[in-house]
Amino acid sequence: MGPAAADHASRQFRPATPHSRIPASPDAQSPLDKPVQFVRGVGPHRARLLSKIGINTVGDLLEYFPFRHEHQRRPQSIDSLVLDANATVIGIVDSVRSNLTRHGGPSVTLRLSDGTGTVRVAWFNAPYLRDRFHRGQVLRIHGQVGEFEALAQFVNPTVEQLDPQADPKTWDFERVVPIYKATASLSTTHIARIVDNALKETLNSIDETLPETLRKRRQLIGRREAIWRMHRPDNPEQVIEARRRLAYDELFAMQLAIALQRRWTATGAKAPRLPVTPEIDQRIRRRFPFPLTAAQNRVIAEICADLARDRPMTRLLQGDVGSGKTVVALYAALTAIANKTQCAILAPTEVLAAQHFAGIERYLAGSRVERCLLTGNTPRSQRDRLLESVAKGTTNLVVGTQALLEKTVEFADLGLVIVDEQHKFGVSQRAIMRSKKTRSRHGAASLLPHYLVMTATPIPRTLSMTVFGDLDISTIDSSPPGRQPIHTKIVRPKEEAEAWLAVRHRIREGDQAYVVYPLVEESDELDLKAATAEVDRVARDLLPGSRVGLLHGRMKNAEKQTVMREFAAGRLDALVCTTVIEVGVDVPNATVMVVQHADRYGLAALHQLRGRVGRGSKASICLLMTDSPSQLANERLEILCRTTDGFRIAEEDLRLRGPGELLGTRQHGWPEFRVANLVEDTEILMQARDDAARLVREDPNLKNPLHARLKAELRRRFRDKVAFISVG
Numbered sequence: 001m002g003p004a005a006a007d008h009a010s011r012q013f014r015p016a017t018p019h020s021r022i023p024a025s026p027d028a029q030s031p032l033d034k035p036v037q038f039v040r041g042v043g044p045h046r047a048r049l050l051s052k053i054g055i056n057t058v059g060d061l062l063e064y065f066p067f068r069h070e071h072q073r074r075p076q077s078i079d080s081l082v083l084d085a086n087a088t089v090i091g092i093v094d095s096v097r098s099n100l101t102r103h104g105g106p107s108v109t110l111r112l113s114d115g116t117g118t119v120r121v122a123w124f125n126a127p128y129l130r131d132r133f134h135r136g137q138v139l140r141i142h143g144q145v146g147e148f149e150a151l152a153q154f155v156n157p158t159v160e161q162l163d164p165q166a167d168p169k170t171w172d173f174e175r176v177v178p179i180y181k182a183t184a185s186l187s188t189t190h191i192a193r194i195v196d197n198a199l200k201e202t203l204n205s206i207d208e209t210l211p212e213t214l215r216k217r218r219q220l221i222g223r224r225e226a227i228w229r230m231h232r233p234d235n236p237e238q239v240i241e242a243r244r245r246l247a248y249d250e251l252f253a254m255q256l257a258i259a260l261q262r263r264w265t266a267t268g269a270k271a272p273r274l275p276v277t278p279e280i281d282q283r284i285r286r287r288f289p290f291p292l293t294a295a296q297n298r299v300i301a302e303i304c305a306d307l308a309r310d311r312p313m314t315r316l317l318q319g320d321v322g323s324g325k326t327v328v329a330l331y332a333a334l335t336a337i338a339n340k341t342q343c344a345i346l347a348p349t350e351v352l353a354a355q356h357f358a359g360i361e362r363y364l365a366g367s368r369v370e371r372c373l374l375t376g377n378t379p380r381s382q383r384d385r386l387l388e389s390v391a392k393g394t395t396n397l398v399v400g401t402q403a404l405l406e407k408t409v410e411f412a413d414l415g416l417v418i419v420d421e422q423h424k425f426g427v428s429q430r431a432i433m434r435s436k437k438t439r440s441r442h443g444a445a446s447l448l449p450h451y452l453v454m455t456a457t458p459i460p461r462t463l464s465m466t467v468f469g470d471l472d473i474s475t476i477d478s479s480p481p482g483r484q485p486i487h488t489k490i491v492r493p494k495e496e497a498e499a500w501l502a503v504r505h506r507i508r509e510g511d512q513a514y515v516v517y518p519l520v521e522e523s524d525e526l527d528l529k530a531a532t533a534e535v536d537r538v539a540r541d542l543l544p545g546s547r548v549g550l551l552h553g554r555m556k557n558a559e560k561q562t563v564m565r566e567f568a569a570g571r572l573d574a575l576v577c578t579t580v581i582e583v584g585v586d587v588p589n590a591t592v593m594v595v596q597h598a599d600r601y602g603l604a605a606l607h608q609l610r611g612r613v614g615r616g617s618k619a620s621i622c623l624l625m626t627d628s629p630s631q632l633a634n635e636r637l638e639i640l641c642r643t644t645d646g647f648r649i650a651e652e653d654l655r656l657r658g659p660g661e662l663l664g665t666r667q668h669g670w671p672e673f674r675v676a677n678l679v680e681d682t683e684i685l686m687q688a689r690d691d692a693a694r695l696v697r698e699d700p701n702l703k704n705p706l707h708a709r710l711k712a713e714l715r716r717r718f719r720d721k722v723a724f725i726s727v728g
Helices: 003-010 043-051 058-062 127-132 188-205 212-217 223-231 236-267 278-285 294-307 325-338 350-363 380-392 427-434 493-508 531-542 557-568 603-610 631-642 646-657 659-663 682-698 705-727
Strands: 068-072 086-100 106-113 118-124 138-148 151-155 158-162 175-179 314-319 342-346 371-374 397-400 414-420 450-455 472-476 486-491 512-516 548-551 574-577 590-595 620-625
Touching: 058 188, 068 236, 086 118, 086 127, 106 127, 106 138, 118 138, 175 188, 175 236, 188 223, 212 682, 223 236, 236 682, 236 705, 278 325, 294 314, 294 325, 294 450, 294 472, 314 325, 325 342, 325 350, 325 414, 325 450, 350 371, 350 397, 350 557, 371 380, 486 493, 486 631, 493 512, 493 590, 493 620, 531 548, 531 574, 548 557, 590 603, 603 620, 603 631, 603 646, 620 631, 631 646
Parallel strands: 118 151, 314 450, 314 472, 342 397, 342 414, 371 397, 414 450, 486 620, 512 574, 512 590, 548 574, 590 620
Antiparallel strands: 068 175, 086 106, 086 138, 106 118, 138 151, 138 158
């Protein structure tokens, strides 16, 4: 048997039988926890390189799965090759040449024959390959078939040297080759070799984590076999089965953690009861100079039902841009205050906190509700006075930023926490806010505040079941009457002059405009126009005669507030800004949004930006400027032109960019998925959710010995993140 065939044979899965080893205690040190440095072929230097891609232990290495698999089919004759298809051929080297391409880079080219024809094989920028090849060698080549000077050609293919003395029958096989995400210092071949060594040393240490009944119900292969098949499959079908099992593991672990958290919230945690009487309802509604929509009333009923219970509300309030979430949140805040508890509203930026406070001031003018704005920019003397008032309970409603998270901020009786755009906060920050201690009049120090999260980023169903899985969800699915349509248009470079003419016309009519840039300052690395560099050009060339202001995240907070007040008061015609205005800024007279380099934003972010206009009585326009030749980028922008439905846009953004881009979910506290895909694995997610709910009903504390491995796996997966499961 030749070396290639021997390697092929070694791929056959030979795990230990279930009884070949006595399982260790779930808490015992596993060989999978051994530092990766001690795997054969690694060592200290390579361990440091692996650490940079998140591989620190043997277990991490075994879960560093290929991002794709290359299916190398059985060899075919050269005369049967089809242009642009992937193919495998075996032939003898006729000639080897090394030269420079016309662009100056080195190349190595071979001519390979098999008796039916000849192919050209070329590698670019790989001069080290020159000494590996010589006439008479037998090579197995796999890659995409191209053409060069009437010859079939492979460019940068994978290559394997075969033993010319071996029986050619041993060369006639197909295989599936794992392709790993590589780095400049670690090629996919290096990683594959290290993984091979780890599999040989520790495969039998991989224990089954799922109960046998559950595995059989879902017809899943064993975990040990799945890991082997993922790294060393014999055929594409084995990859599908392995991936299904491993995706299920990730989704089931998350759903189980969520189900356990929801049960704890429902049975273990206590909160003050905050009922809404008819009198309270009437008093609150009198504060709003308009009737609430049916969608707002439905969501308010859901929130009030939660507040009336003695378990903490954990609810996500989602609604499209301009759907009226702020009014619903204020209703909840006034309910808490009417029940003689305090409410804290947490916003991610000072601009947004100030906007919230200004809106609340309008609605609460003349009321007896004591309220304050507390940010990092609050003067020290005023801050000390406000903190004392909050601690005594004199202040009923506090609006603020991360300053509310500081230890010096104590509440007398915190009944409700409202967090706006919560995905912009880190996990630990949200945990601090939810666990704020109160000197409760109820005499129960263990009472937790109710918790309401708001987001203007509509959340696709799969994300709502994962990232926000421990929250009940309320959706405002309609906008208040009078909202004006926003006409969205893609503007190419040749159309820019006409677009700016339209903006100038709007400004002459008395309207205001946002001009958004993706960067604050110009970058050598990115060829993007930057806000600080462009503000003068906008004022001088694009909008001459207009009063132009600048707003970006690096400005001092006092400067931001001044600029926003000037713009809101109509003393500025245009605001050149970055995405600091993405959420919360409310200027009804602003009817024009110009987004430079629109192709650089996610759809959800663009939809958020667009929502800053269309808030008054006039129809608005959103101009998406782009010079990108990318077909995908232009397809994405076309979606915004076709619809203003935030939920449809969010689904498309999830499909195109993934959850990390859509919601900043690297902040959410859950481990990143290595295998599962929230777009492709919806069915598996549904199964995992149902199975987790059933298991928690049957064994709420996972005390059944059959679930010991599962419990240990939860601890392993979430490690320090377990403490934050409760924060969504």
